[in-house]
Amino acid sequence: MTSPWSVRTEVAPATSRLLIERAHEELLAGNAGDPRLADVRPLVRESWRRSLASSAAAEGLPRLDMTADELEAYRRAHPLAPVMEMVRSLLLPGSAEDSGVVVAVGDASGRLLWVEGDRGIRTLTGDMGFVAGADWAEASVGTSAPGTALALDRAVQIRQAEHFNRFVQPWSCTAAPVHDPETRRLLGVIDVTGGSEAVTPQAQLLVDATARAVESELLVGRLRSRAAAPRRAARRPAHSHAALRVLGRDRALLETSGDAAASVVELSARHAEILLMLATHREGLSAEALAALVYGEAAVETLRPEMVRLRKILEKRAPHLVPLSRPYRLPADLETDVQHVVSLLGRGAHRVALAAYPGAVLPESVAPGVEELRASVRAALRETLLAEAGVDVLLAYADTAEGAEDAEVLRLCLAMLPARSPRRAGLVARIEALGA
Template sequence: MPSSWSRPAISPETSGLLIARAHDELLAGNEDRRLDDVRPLVTESWRRSMASLVGPEGLPTLELASEELEAYRRAHPLAGVMDMVRALLLPGTAEESGVIVAVGDAAGRLLWVEGDRHIRTLTGDLGFVAGANWAEDAVGTSAPGTALTLDRSVQIRGAEHFNRLVQPWSCTAAPVHDPETRRLIGMIDVTGGPEAVTPQAQLLVDATARAIESEILVARLRAQQAPPPRRSAPARALLRILGRDRAMLEIGGSTLELSARHAEILLLLAVHREGLSAEALSEAVYGHAAVETLRPEMVRLRRALVPLAPRVVPASRPYRLIDGLETDAQHVLSLLDRGAHRVALAAYSGPVLPESDAPGVVEVRESVRSTLREALIAEAGVDVLLAYADAVDGRDDEEVLRLCLSMLPPRSPKRAGLVARIERLERE
């Protein structure tokens, strides 16, 4: 069955060039100039974005890591209607539909992003992936975030986006409400080219939102019981180990800086969730079996953790973290899995515990480094690769530099600098 999305017969009412100029004037502080060329809905959203200190080229934050995302969306009321969303908005071959469909929660966090494979690759590079926050006060004007802010369906065309990185795309989004309380529970969004912002697209997205609300109500009536009470989730524990030798443990708004040895132990237990024997853990930390040295270190680690993070205190026989522990390195890998290369590179603040020589840590460090490098080489755009080539891990990587050179247009002013760097590496 062919896709329902067809390109509009007419151009957008306001040219992208005029809107882009108005955007530049507003950012420059000239609010009274050129704004007549822009819809009031958009200018008001731009001003809210500026009031929220949103950067015009910023990247969204990943607020739901992989395991947390899976658990959260399983419990979300929109989980039970995803088949309906796919049937209504992605007919035929979804991966060649010409658009992508995102479903998110009331806070603007994307929970599902599906549809055209090529578009998902390109938009994923900008952080339009499951788990990312696309609220208006986080990334500025966009259909998902602005629809939630205004509590009505919204269409945002190209240059109307506050974030310049998103301006190649257009989108239509509508809020979704609880059918009984009318409380906002999420939104649906269609993103693509001009076909995503036709009047027919808005009608279809609005109709889908109403169909979702009806389906949720029918499901409740069938179940003949009230929804289970929501339980507040325990504070998430995060271990920051990228680009720092003394790791930082964050939990519930509090932080604890760890010693180098304690950072190594917690990292290894976070990676080996099944647990490690005393012998295996001591080998990974010290490079040889040193159980008698490890045991008093574990006592000191437990003592340090109890006041702030009792849930993170390791159990023994084997040593393991019962509740699990996320790391910022795992977040980078999760972003790469979702195709958010630009966001992943921005989140990669340096090697894992760079000064550690613990064998287990060295293995993790090289695994993260090589996974990032290979993903960028295989899938990232030239702008992301150039940014990687300027980072510590990529600046002396001749293969990356040559790949950037091959991807740049012949007259790009960036070519000369790359050639000079390649020649320097060849001489050395």
């Protein structure tokens, strides 16, 4: 069988992949003139060079800089939102949960907005950060079908070792850009990711046809809208954004940004506890309930002067967050890095979630509400990784403070590793030491 994707079409696919892997190694080693690069398709070779020039990570994870709420709001407002049902019907017919592929739709900058399809494959690809909200532009993760299709403004197929990022090399993908049907402005990209079935000629025809069908549907929708009513200019209200960082630190950071400026303030341990409890209980808390979560008893008279001091700080730094009373509650959303990690776990981005978890929630706090939240997040991370994560992510978790002495995690890693893996000896020694 000849290779469908190497310059040297006379070689078998396995040989072709080996040639490309070696060329990739030479390029990353700084040997841009190595003759082995001639074995790589020109489209891929040029993409690798662009990836190097933009400092794309060869083993890193994509950025996820949007909270779950921000992502949902962005998706609702995106021009491709109205055609998602069409994308699903064309690319994920029948039962999407066992379709054998993952379908992703991203915006014009390469950020993935929807990632749907086979549950098992989504779990595996989530470990490399292929999840909604992740930046898959070529400048971020290097050569991949979605990012390279956007960079070239044309449909592309990328197979396994052709990916610039090693985390992505087990997978193959086909992607096609989507344009505004009137202005031809780039709107986004449609991608199918999976095994070899994701890069067949039929897959490319299907993805291309879906992109064209989407553009036609967008045009029809606009014509209908114009016939029904005159267009109205969209108005976007000014807003401020705030985030609370409490993982792995005792003195939380409150980060705020808005139309005027951005700021970061370090909070006292007590103010961090109060603000975290209000962010976690968005429905509000009575004075007694908040005092119990922070102090361990209904010490309302101790809580009230602390609330006065917190309000004074917030009036200067984040006036939109000054708590209301009866019940105590925040007047605006306050995102936390805790919510971010839990959201990543829910999206299947296990490796990214682990990287975003520098440590426990306010580790020195003895506030009952914080202790409960700390235990809940620890358990969610551990149980999700045990149930769904790949061996590489589990090994990374086993190297953290929380996973280092977890015998169940170590045994599962041992069971998942190949029989000849050099890492087995170290795991066996650690398990025996724990038993002793």
